[in-house]
Amino acid sequence: MTSCDCDLAVVGAGLAGTTLLASLRLAGWQGSAMVIEVGRGPGGRASTRLRRDNPHWRLDHGAPVLHLQSGGGGALADLLQKLEAMGAISADTSESVCVGLDGLQSLDTTSAGFDAGGSCWRGRPTMGSVAAALLDLAGDSVIRRFGVRVQTLQASDRGWDLHDQHGQAVVNARMLVLSGNMLAHPRSLAMLGLANRPLREACAVGLDPVLDQALDRIASMRMAPRWNRMLALSAEPAEVASWPRQIVLSAAASQQWQLERLVVQPMADDSVGLVVHGLTDSVPVPMDLLSPWPSLAAAVASADDLGVMRWGAARPLDHPLPVDLQWCPKVALGFCGDWIDGPGFGRAHGAMASAVALADRIVEHDALVASGAMA
Ligand SMILES: Cc1cc2nc3c(=O)[nH]c(=O)nc-3n(C[C@H](O)[C@H](O)[C@H](O)COP(=O)(O)OP(=O)(O)OC[C@H]3O[C@@H](n4cnc5c(N)ncnc54)[C@H](O)[C@@H]3O)c2cc1C
Known part of the structure; x- marks a missing residue:
């Protein structure tokens, strides 16, 4: 692969996307990263609505609490401890x-x-503070693009090219992570006015068998x-x-x-x-x-x-994406979010735990690339 502008592009700055970036940094990953979010700030479904006419008004208009299952252990427990020590979450x-x-x-x-x-x-003082604190943990070197909707994707030997709703190039990245499933789900057709799902359009059938299975599974998911x-x-x-x-x-x-x-x-x-x-x-x-x-x-x-x-x-209702389909090695593409299988499916826990697991896969992938075992 020829050199790319950036190592990793993450679409979505909800709990999953920001947990992924924080986990990578805490694991010592040194790559360059950009997060692209259509909303005005981080948080996604755990974000906070402000009012222009009242600076004191901060309403948690999505998730009012984080449900976290016990026994998460390991890297997720460490991350939660850090957030608690920063004052960004409390029981x-x-x-x-x-x-x-x-x-x-x-x-x-x-x-x-x-x-x-x-x-x-x-989240303290608000639910939106959690994703903001996770981005702080990810570090200033992560480039943040808010108010940008990724609309189309192209995969080539130059990595992933992302374009916004106006057809403008957003970034060229060696690896891509989708923290929401919209660009892979049939609901994108009506929402974005497209003839094909952007991820299917970007990768022909057979290019990566893991991706083909993942796309089949995602197509059957229902959301409430x-x-x-x-x-x-x-x-x-x-x-x-x-x-x-x-x-x-x-x-x-x-x-x-x-x-x-x-x-x-x-x-x-x-x-x-x-x-x-x-x-x-x-x-x-x-x-x-x-x-x-x-x-x-x-x-x-x-x-x-x-x-x-x-x-x-x-809320995702059914057909969670199995964890063995979370990383597609041939096309260097990952998925995280509360729609991945595991404890906390459909909850904050599922979003964060899936991102912690994906961070390990990305670190492993980069170790293989560095060793020459993977192009
Ligand atoms: C009303 C409500 C109540 C809830 N209550 C609880 C609760 O009590 N307890 C609990 O644990 N959980 C609750 N949840 C669920 C919890 O909010 C989610 O599980 C969690 O926030 C999901 O995080 P995520 O990062 O996986 O997804 P999201 O928060 O959806 O993040 C994905 C992000 O990607 C962005 N994005 C998607 N596509 C694009 C694109 N093409 N270009 C740019 N950006 C894009 C989205 O704008 C979004 O910010 C609730 C959710 C809702 C909506």
Whole structure:
């Protein structure tokens, strides 16, 4: 292969993409890297919405907590310890309650949007701080491109060429990692107005048998959307202190009201954000649901509606990508994200654990390249 502009291009600066870059640096990998993210900052589905008219407003409009399974051990545990020492995460000790069709009930694994396994962590000061801290760990040498959507890919003996939505060249890299699966999934056809999946277009069938299997598997994956309504509430601090942070609905209540949970988030200026995690668009908050907290019901009734964040692929549902298809050696391409098989599938844990595992594969690949065993 002729020399490339950069060793590694990572598409996506969510938890997986940023964990990968941090893990590579902590493993002593010395290559050059660029991360390209369509959003305005890092975080992806664990990011934070700001408001131009209020500098104190930072609303976690995606994942409100990180569910991390115990027994992760090794490099992931080390990374989490580093994030904790940096003050970017801490254990979530706030109150979560469960509401069923007959009122309050105990929180268990049947509650929508709640995993009883593992522990709950919060980003500090916000969820978006976690990916930002991971990028800090990755170091200043990682080039960051925000607000850029990678739209097409080309693979050749010059490595990977990435182009944006305007057809402009973004980077030429020796290795490529996709931390989201959009460029490999059939939903890219409608979303990007393309005739073929960008990754399939870039690599003919047979070029890398691992990639062919991975693309088949990815094509069968289904993802669940979420509609998160963001509300600004006014209430006295004493009232806010009496509200639980998360009101999780039981499976039956979730089906009835088409809601997954409500998450309260006090802001630095005494205003309060509420994110209503909806299973469909435009779901009203049923006042029956809030009857245990009359002051919260009153605040919701007079709330400012800040709009809906639609997460088109909030959660992968099935057909996780097997770990042996995570790295395609012939074309030097890797995948990470919460859609890779393993503990924490569909959760923050899955995103981070898959990235830690992929970092090992990249280090191994580069050792083979350096030894001359691989071109
Ligand atoms: C509403 C909601 C609630 C959740 N609640 C929880 C919870 O309570 N606990 C928990 O553990 N997890 C929760 N999750 C799941 C958790 O947020 C995800 O598992 C995790 O954030 C996934 O990280 P990721 O890096 O794999 O993917 P993402 O965060 O999706 O990152 C992929 C990134 O790639 C970018 N990207 C994709 N394609 C391109 C392209 N072509 N060009 C440029 N950039 C691109 C995207 O913009 C995105 O930032 C929740 C998710 C949602 C949406």
